[in-house]
Amino acid sequence: MKARIKFQKYGAMKFIGHLDVMRYFQKAFRRAGYDIEYTQGFNPHQVMSFASPLGLGLTSDAEYVDIGLKSCEDPEIMVGSINEALPDDREHGKKESAMSLVSAADYLVSLKDGYEMELQGGIYGNGSMEGNFGERLYGSLEDYGILHDKFRRAFERFYSQPNIIINKKTKKNEMMVDIKPMICFTAFDETEYRKKLSGNLADFRRTESSGSYSVNAESKADVYENKIRVYMQLAAGSAVNLKPEQVMESFCAASGISYNPFAWQVHRLEIYTRDEETKKLIPLDRFL
Amino acid sequence: MRKLALSDEILLSVEKPARYIGGEVNMVVKNPKDVDIRFCICFPDVYEIGMSHLGIQIIYDILNRRDDTWCERVYSPWVDLDKLMRERDIPLFALESQEPVRNFDFLGFTLQYEMCYTNILQVLELSKIPVFAKDRTADDPIVIGGGPCTYNPEPIADFFDIFYIGEFESGYEEILDIYKECKKNGMTRREYLERVSQLEGIYVPSFYDVEYNDDGTIKSYRKNYDKAPDKVRKQIEMKLDEAYYPVKPLVPFVKVTQDRVVLEIQRGCIRGCRFCQAGMIYRPTRERDVEYLKKCAYEMLKSTGHEEISLSSLSSSDYSQLKELVYFLIDEFGSKGINISLPSLRIDAFSLDVMGKVQDIRKSSITFAPEAGTQRLRDVINKGLTEDSILNGAREAFQNGWNRVKLYFMMGLPEETDEDVEGIAVLADKIAGVYYEMPKERRQGKVNVVASTSFFVPKPFTPFQWCAMDTPEEYIRKQRLLKGSINRQPHGNCIKYSWHDAELSVLEGVFARGDRRLCNVIYDAYKAGCMYDSWSEYFDYGKWLDAFEKNGISISFYTCRERQEDEVFPWDIIDAGVSKPFLLREYRRAISGKTTPNCREMCFNCGAKQFGGGVCFIEREAVYEGKD
Known part of the structure; x- marks a missing residue:
């Protein structure tokens, strides 16, 4: 049988790459005493599959891994034993399910504290967007509220373009791609995000079946004092996939800000599949 | 959540940031306020190598069993982070607490191979601890070394406060107890070293001055602290x-x-x-x-x-x-x-049965380590592996489906002749021949024999500690000889030859049997940029040669010189259990091609019996009478 596990990735774990996360879980399942299914042959390996690999440096509230089990216990016990096998206080929910196709993902991108100066070129000063923002702001950088508004206006302007063309590089070649259709929506605070999100979600009800157990975990997204952040829902999966880093790079270029990948903390909030009938989204942990 | 010593920006710009964040499963975290002693243990190489070492895991576990001690780890930052730390003046930190190493009470190095010596200096310098022990103050940790290289610690003597000779399990308690007491009573660094030098297995190099003869050999070790021991006996x-x-x-x-x-x-x-x-x-x-x-x-x-x-x-x-x-x-x-x-399993019916159960025969190979190409030379080195047992092992493996064989040899062994070198090719060919004795329908394709040679380095506390090492030119000549000989063998096309470069082995040879005058060479080479010498992409022989020249030190004095039987060795200060007369006896037997039975067959009175246990006390049929 297959089981789906939802987990959070945060803190120093963001420096562990995807391949190592896989190895980490393989060992964790053994420590937890899961009756894992193995492939045949001299080099047996665990039957496991991750929904969507998370890049190095990113954090997340909603990572999913499907595993094969030969037998299983009560989900509550299994969640307890895997949490015990992971040293940090990470919380997990688990659901039984089949494999599914990832369709979209939500991200929260926040400016890390100490990087406010990075915005100066575009939002404050000499950059190309200056005229559109009206008067220059010579005030203190600590005035995050104003900075936050400026950032929001710049981002909205960026998003309101009819096309957002980026140069997408792959291993073999590079090509110009319009990423606008891959951005489902953006939001600038949690209320706005929840509101826009609910419009995109399918009408599902939490299934409290015997095969499901979940822990109500708090979001592990880092919170920064400057409050400069943007929520975005992006196309995800094997067919079309847009990384939040690509959006930010494009935004910075359009706003006259030099893009510094270290300035932005990307946090994944959820991963969705699409309901074939209604074309609406279902979070992977609610999909049976 | 733990606060990390390095910023996101640095961690995301270096290769494998997981090397520096700690937080591994089974990591030990204590409250610094609850402990008296902060101990940082270092394997002076990159994380992936250091984390693979069993000794560190043992020490980590043992020290952390003490309630009054918190043992943490540090490894050599890789070259990318090394550069950033120097540019931004970031002090080296321990993985657990992410606090600077310099704030610790002890910094312990495990010394597993000679070519890590420059990395010791790297760790000290990045930690902002004075590289030379004489320059350290009350603000610096006690720098202590252990592991196999401490059986001749002289080439790095100036960098260490203490060497611990032997196995960590048996002697660590008192080192810490005395430290705790000294710390409590506000005693000086010197007073601690004096007290700890009274423990068995402890060597404080600064308590001894070395005098040299005109020919460069050692005249004597003179104590400058009266109570320092004459000999330091290993602890096991x-x-x-x-x-x-x-x-x-x-x-x-x-x-x-x-x-x-x-x-x-x-x-x-x-x-x-x-x-x-x-x-x-x-x-x-x-x-x-x-x-x-x-x-x-x-x-x-x-x-x-x-x-x-x-x-x-x-x-x-x-x-x-x-x-x-x-x-x-x-x-x-x-x-x-x-x-x-x-x-390290001998190939026989049992090991083949086991290997057949646990590995994929088609993908695995069987390994022999004859070390020398002829029986005569194998007798010289006392490698009790006969040609018959190799060929029989190979035959049995081939019949069970294996078709790949790895062979390990050393070149430059004492008493080695060209015939012995070519014997490597002959033996490899015989093994391939055994494969083709099998009827064609039983064979699994072509046989694949890989012979590899390393350059023999004479080591302290072995019967060959008196021997001269080959010159690199001679070693390269023998490599060519062997390569040609393999090509001329009937099954030469099934034999692949791989070899080690000579230069690294030359340096290893210098440091293995070197003395204190080499400390400055190591320091100068490090200052010129040498680091990660055991990594071929970072090994810079030219810089090493410059450092030797600058200090007026001849490499061949250490490598290519045969020692007199009565020469004072830099490692004579250490008592490893096996006696010098035994080693000399073994050296003479080697020259005359006589083998010595193993410990289970007969006791040859090597000196290890003094430790009062182990194989020395089993029942045997024969007893060695002390005569050859």
């Missing part, structure tokens, strides 16, 4: 059968070299190969109890979640309970997706 754990073993080893996030449970089944080796330092300094051979090992295997697999278990010892086939242990592991864990790896 004699209750190994039940000695504590770390059943909760650290499990790294990144894939390291030894990504598996390591079960140490015994220490020491009964064989007495004359080139092998480990076989001499770890005497006497002591086995661990098989029931205890079964329990450890179970607990360690449970606590780590590793998918592989490996047995560790110098010669696994000599472990008396091997069959019982191996079949237990296969029966107990084989069905649970656990791989079982068995290095």
Whole structure:
């Protein structure tokens, strides 16, 4: 049988790459005493599959891994034993399910504290967007509220373009791609995000079946004092996939800000599949 | 959440940031306020190498069992981070607390190979601890070294406050107890060193001055602190059968070299190969109890979640309970997706049966280490492996489906002739020939024999400690000779030859038997940019040659000079258990091509019996009378 596990990735774990996360879980399942299914042959390996690999440096509230089990216990016990096998206080929910196709993902991108100066070129000063923002702001950088508004206006302007063309590089070649259709929506605070999100979600009800157990975990997204952040829902999966880093790079270029990948903390909030009938989204942990 | 010493920006710009964040499964965290002693243990190489070392895991576990001590780890930052730390003036930190190493009470280095010496200086300098022991103050940690290289610690003597000679299990308590007392009473660094020098196994190099003869050899060691011991006797754990073993080893996030449970089944080796330092300094051979090992295997697999278990010892086939242990592991864990790896096994019916059960025969190879090409030279080095046993082992392996063979040899052994060198090609060819004795329908394609040679380096506390090493030119000549000879063999097209470069071995030869005058050479080479010397991409022989020249030191004095029988060695200050008369006796037997039986067959009175246990006290039929 297959089981789906939802987990959070945060803190120093963001420096562990995807391949190592896989190895980490393989060992964790053994420590937890899961009756894992193995492939045949001299080099047996665990039957496991991750929904969507998370890049190095990113954090997340909603990572999913499907595993094969030969037998299983009560989900509550299994969640307890895997949490015990992971040293940090990470919380997990688990659901039984089949494999599914990832369709979209939500991200929260926040400016890390100490990087406010990075915005100066575009939002404050000499950059190309200056005229559109009206008067220059010579005030203190600590005035995050104003900075936050400026950032929001710049981002909205960026998003309101009819096309957002980026140069997408792959291993073999590079090509110009319009990423606008891959951005489902953006939001600038949690209320706005929840509101826009609910419009995109399918009408599902939490299934409290015997095969499901979940822990109500708090979001592990880092919170920064400057409050400069943007929520975005992006196309995800094997067919079309847009990384939040690509959006930010494009935004910075359009706003006259030099893009510094270290300035932005990307946090994944959820991963969705699409309901074939209604074309609406279902979070992977609610999909049976 | 733990605060990390490095910023996101730095961690995301270096290769494998997981090397620097700690937080591994089974990591020990204590409250600094609750402990008296902060100990930082270092393996001076990159994280993946250092984390694979069993000794560190043992020390980590033992020290952290003390309530008054918190042991943390540090490894050499890789070259990318090294550069950033220097540019931004970031002090080196321990992985657990992420606090600067300089704030610790002790910084301990495990010294596993000579070519890590420049990395010791790197760790000291990045930690902002004075590189030379004489420059350290009350604000610096006590820098202590241990491990096999401390059997001749002289080339790095100036960088260490203390060397601990022997196995850590047996002597660490008092080192810490005395420290705690000194710290409490506000005693000075010097007073601590004086007190700790009275313990067995402790060598404080600054308490001795070396005098040299005109020819450059050592005249004498003169004590400048009266109470310092004349000889420092190695400390070993004699209750190994039940000695504590770390059943909760650290499990790294990144894939390291030894990504598996390591079960140490015994220490020491009964064989007495004359080139092998480990076989001499770890005497006497002591086995661990098989029931205890079964329990450890179970607990360690449970606590780590590793998918592989490996047995560790110098010669696994000599472990008396091997069959019982191996079949237990296969029966107990084989069905649970656990791989079982068995290095250093003699090829025979038992090992082939086991290997057939645990590996894919088509993908694996069988390994022999004849070390020398002819029986005559194998007798000189006392490698008790005969041509018949190699060919029979190979025959049996071929009949069971193997078709790949690896052969390990050394070149530049004492008494080696061109005939011995060509003997390597002849032996490899005979092995290939055995394969083609089989009828065609039983063969699995072509046979594949890989012969590799390393450059013999004479080591202290071996019968060959008096020997001259070949010059690199001679070694390269022999390589060419062998290569040509392999090509001329009937099955030459099935034999692949691989060899080690000579330059690294030359330096290893210098430091293995070097003296204190080399400290400045190491320092100058490091200052010129030498680091990670055991990594071929960073090894810069030219810089090393400059450092020798600058200090007026001749390499060949250390490598290519045969020592007089009565020469004072830099390592004579250390008593490793095996006596100098025994080693000399073995050297003479080597020259005359006489083999010496192993410890189980006959006691040859090497001196290790003084430790009061192990293989020295088993019942034997024959007793050596002390005459040759």
